[in-house]
Amino acid sequence: MENSKEAYQYFALEKRSSLDTSAMENQTKKLSSMKPPPNDAFYMVHLLFLLFGIMHLLPISFFVTANDYWMYKFRNTSAETIDPNDRSQLQSYFASGSTIAQSVPTIICLMLSTIFGYKIRARTRVLASLFVLASSFILSTVLIKINTDSCEYGIR
Known part of the structure; x- marks a missing residue:
């Protein structure tokens, strides 16, 4: 045994x-x-990801750091005196609203990219996302120049 x-x-x-x-x-x-990996002599991949990071973070940092501007932009225009402690509804909810407005599309696009990303070439996905981010940055820059005082109607 x-x-x-x-x-x-x-x-x-x-x-x-x-x-x-x-x-x-x-x-x-x-x-x-x-096959060996392709040669990236001019570091184009690094530059592309740097550009993508800048395009993603630059508008967000502009929105976050310009708090005084947004408090002025969303002030109660019907009030005769300006009191920093008396905030309008837009002023009160801007920070949380902008965070949600940024996070929800990011999560949706991440899920769509995870599910359908293999069907679209990487170059197309990166260029499309850079185009969308650049467009949103340009749109937000244009909207900053528009006077919105007559559009607020004294929202409280």
Whole structure:
């Protein structure tokens, strides 16, 4: 009984090592047949991701740091005196509203990209997202120049 148990363990060990060797040989053949990664001589990938990061973070940082501007822009225009402690509804909810307005589309686009991303080429996805971010930045810059005092109607 003892000899058969040892023989079985030896046979199992021998079989496992032969499987490991053949699996390693197959993996080595696959790796050697793969093409080398493309050469990025001008660091275009790095520059593209830098541009993408700047285009994503720049408008957000503009919106966050311009708090005094937004408090002026969303002030109660029907009030005769300006009291910094008496905020309109737009002033009170701007920070949370802008966070939600930024987070919800980001999450939706992330889920869509995860589900359908393999169907669209990476270059097309990156260029489309850069175009959307640049368009939103230009649109927000244009809307800053428009006088909205007559549009607020003294919202409280």
